[in-house]
Amino acid sequence: MRFTVNDQVFDIDVDPGASLLDLLRRLGFYGVKNGCDNGDCGACAVLVDARSVTSCDYPARAAEGKRIVTVEGLAPSGSLHPLQAAFLDTGAVQCGFCTPGMLISAVELLEHNPDPSESEVREALRGNLCRCTGYTKPVEAIQLAAARMREVDHD
Amino acid sequence: MITDYLRPTSISEAFETLTELGPAGRLVGGGTELAIHPPADVSTLIDLSAAGLRFIEADETFIHVGATSTLTDMLEYARCATSWSGVVHTMLRQVASPLHRNAATIGGHLARGRLSDVVPTLMAVDATVLFFDGEHRSVPIVDFYADNLKRNTIVVTGVRIPLDDGEAAFRKFARTTYDLATLNTAVGIRRTGEEVTWARIVVGERPTLGMPLPEASELLVGKPLTSDSIARASQVARDTVDVRSDPRGSAEYRRHLAEVLVRRCLSEIAGEEVFA
Numbered sequence: 001m002r003f004t005v006n007d008q009v010f011d012i013d014v015d016p017g018a019s020l021l022d023l024l025r026r027l028g029f030y031g032v033k034n035g036c037d038n039g040d041c042g043a044c045a046v047l048v049d050a051r052s053v054t055s056c057d058y059p060a061r062a063a064e065g066k067r068i069v070t071v072e073g074l075a076p077s078g079s080l081h082p083l084q085a086a087f088l089d090t091g092a093v094q095c096g097f098c099t100p101g102m103l104i105s106a107v108e109l110l111e112h113n114p115d116p117s118e119s120e121v122r123e124a125l126r127g128n129l130c131r132c133t134g135y136t137k138p139v140e141a142i143q144l145a146a147a148r149m150r151e152v153d154h155d
Numbered sequence: 156m157i158t159d160y161l162r163p164t165s166i167s168e169a170f171e172t173l174t175e176l177g178p179a180g181r182l183v184g185g186g187t188e189l190a191i192h193p194p195a196d197v198s199t200l201i202d203l204s205a206a207g208l209r210f211i212e213a214d215e216t217f218i219h220v221g222a223t224s225t226l227t228d229m230l231e232y233a234r235c236a237t238s239w240s241g242v243v244h245t246m247l248r249q250v251a252s253p254l255h256r257n258a259a260t261i262g263g264h265l266a267r268g269r270l271s272d273v274v275p276t277l278m279a280v281d282a283t284v285l286f287f288d289g290e291h292r293s294v295p296i297v298d299f300y301a302d303n304l305k306r307n308t309i310v311v312t313g314v315r316i317p318l319d320d321g322e323a324a325f326r327k328f329a330r331t332t333y334d335l336a337t338l339n340t341a342v343g344i345r346r347t348g349e350e351v352t353w354a355r356i357v358v359g360e361r362p363t364l365g366m367p368l369p370e371a372s373e374l375l376v377g378k379p380l381t382s383d384s385i386a387r388a389s390q391v392a393r394d395t396v397d398v399r400s401d402p403r404g405s406a407e408y409r410r411h412l413a414e415v416l417v418r419r420c421l422s423e424i425a426g427e428e429v430f431a
Contacts, residue, residue, distance in 0.1 A: 016157050016158060016159050016160035016199075016200065017156060017157030017158070017160075017193065019190050019191075037191070038191060039187060039191060039255065042252065042254055045254055048257075048258075051225075051227065051257040051258075052253060052254055052257055053254055053255075053257050053258040054187075054254045054255065054258070056190070056191065057186065057187045057188070057190045057191045057255075057258070058185075058186060058187070058190060058258055059160070059183065059186040059189070059190045059200065059202070061160040061162075061200075061202065062183070062185075062186055062202055062204065064162070101254075105253065105254065108253065108257075109253075123248070124253060126251075126252035126253065126332065126333050127251065127252025127253060127254035127255065127333065128252075128254075
């Protein structure tokens, strides 16, 4: 089966019963976290054709022909994505396990809504559970990144 | 154990494959359920994503939603936010999270039926389920579940929502915003002038499949929506709903919720100020 991950093309045999999470981690994309393996926590979120999904309950074979982006794909040249920079600047990361999933959810949000309100950010993060810092700092970080990205767009 | 994953390119091919495989085959929409909980006797997943069923369009009388449209596709479709008081949109925003709505399909949802905010709402807006069993068929969604057609060998191909002047409301009560509902209610009515000409009160997550309550609904018909008729219908909903206990709530608590949430739905439609 053929698909791309972070613009890298793969053409490999894939177990018909595997989840996309299993597949991606076997390929070395360890930024995709296995939190609950039950579709609950959002730590395994990736973009499939620019839409965020939990990869643990996404059949790997359903990704045939799709374009997948993992958290590794947010900073391809090594320079951080504005969302990643804002998470650092705001202190939105504690243990970091939920962070890749939150970043992926936030990427999709800002793609559709460059100036989200706090409640819109919270709604976008519904499926991302954090067990240490809570949500205040990530929400601030996403709004900060949105503001910075709007400025860049204006320049 | 899953040993094969097929991707038929037409509805009839999917149906033939399903028929040949019998219980060893299972249709896949978004796979959000089957990827985690594949039934032990299923060995082949039949992915419908190449069967041409991802579309939403409207004509003068219906919104037609193809089975492999995602819940997000429906959420973003403008007519779902305007027809029937926008209830489909309002409800979908409360379903799981964007991460699931981006993958889960309406067809997969209808084929499962249980654990759903969607099914009670589609019942309340008088929707029709479309399926293929060798021929293309359509059945009102209430009958689809009453006759347990989802147990037959069929391919759910979509759903259509009538575009008329119907009004509707939806409420759910859950332990957290992200949990499955402890109980949900959806109400649809049609009015001519002030007079209610059609009503359907549905209670879901009882904790089983959505259940229309004809006795409570009939009470509303033939008169305007008033505080009295709302209170009476809510009480009858409480008294006639079939509820069970499970870890999310007791039967007694669910019965109480049914009355409160039906009242809030009806009050919202009547334009009365309601709490949550």
